[in-house]
Amino acid sequence: MEVTRASRTLRRRDEKRLVRIATEAIKIQFPNPERLGCPESTALKAIVQRDLAATDAEDVIDHIATCAPCFDEYNRQRQRHVLRRRAGKALACVTGLIAMGLGWHFLPSHKTVREQPSARQSREPLLTATLDFHNRTVERSAEARQPTEIEVPHVRRALLRLTIKLPIGTEDGIYTVQFRADRDRLLLNATGTATWDGSAEALVTTVDLRRLAPGKYVLALTNDGSWWRTYPIILD
Numbered sequence: 411m412e413v414t415r416a417s418r419t420l421r422r423r424d425e426k427r428l429v430r431i432a433t434e435a436i437k438i439q440f441p442n443p444e445r446l447g448c449p450e451s452t453a454l455k456a457i458v459q460r461d462l463a464a465t466d467a468e469d470v471i472d473h474i475a476t477c478a479p480c481f482d483e484y485n486r487q488r489q490r491h492v493l494r495r496r497a498g499k500a501l502a503c504v505t506g507l508i509a510m511g512l513g514w515h516f517l518p519s520h521k522t523v524r525e526q527p528s529a530r531q532s533r534e535p536l537l538t539a540t541l542d543f544h545n546r547t548v549e550r551s552a553e554a555r556q557p558t559e560i561e562v563p564h565v566r567r568a569l570l571r572l573t574i575k576l577p578i579g580t581e582d583g584i585y586t587v588q589f590r591a592d593r594d595r596l597l598l599n600a601t602g603t604a605t606w607d608g609s610a611e612a613l614v615t616t617v618d619l620r621r622l623a624p625g626k627y628v629l630a631l632t633n634d635g636s637w638w639r640t641y642p643i644i645l646d
Contacts, residue, residue, distance in 0.1 A: 449470050
């Protein structure tokens with residue numbers, strides 16, 4: 411995975427441009443004006459609300475990614491759903507951020523190996539990188555269902571502003587992000603906030619991977635602590 415340095419203004423402009431290009435590409439490559447094979451609106455609504463108990467949930471997700479009308483309808487339903495939930499979550503998110511800030515302020519000056527230094531404390535530049543899992547299912551971890559033909563993503567060992575594109579149906583909120591040597595051995599812990607960017611749920615966090623050795627790792631994510639999504643990655 412190529413990692414580049416970019417200013418905040420450039421990064422935002424490029425991100426919007428990429429979302430626009432992806433949306434137009436779906437319209438050109440998968441127009442489907444006759445709406446052949448399209449699921450009912452209730453099925454799209456179930457994906458938006460993470461109601462994935464149906465046995466055809468994975469087929470619906472695959473169809474959304476290859477059908478311009480369904481992708482547009484999914485975006486509309488997703489935006490309405492996010493607006494409804496955002497009002498209820500705003501107070502909880504602000505309270506959580508304040509608690510995190512107070513906790514960080516009162517931490518002792520001696521840092522453990524799991525704590526993340528801020529970008530201002532580092533002499534090295536903050537680089538950007540993206541991991542794209544938005545076409546994966548939200549039901550199970552990537553380790554459990556990822557086809558062997560899908561290439562494991564590579565990430566540079568650097569101080570990163572990391573954007574993680576989460577699977578369709580994932581919720582907004584504050585997430586815990588972990589890098590593990592295996593499924594159970596924790597090496598690095600961070601937090602980030604996920605929001606809808608118009609095409610996928612984008613989780614943004616800052617991680618310092620410079621101390622980790624090159625090799626295979628497990629990226630683990632959770633927003634409520636009840637269950638974890640895990641993905642294999644390779645650090646270069």
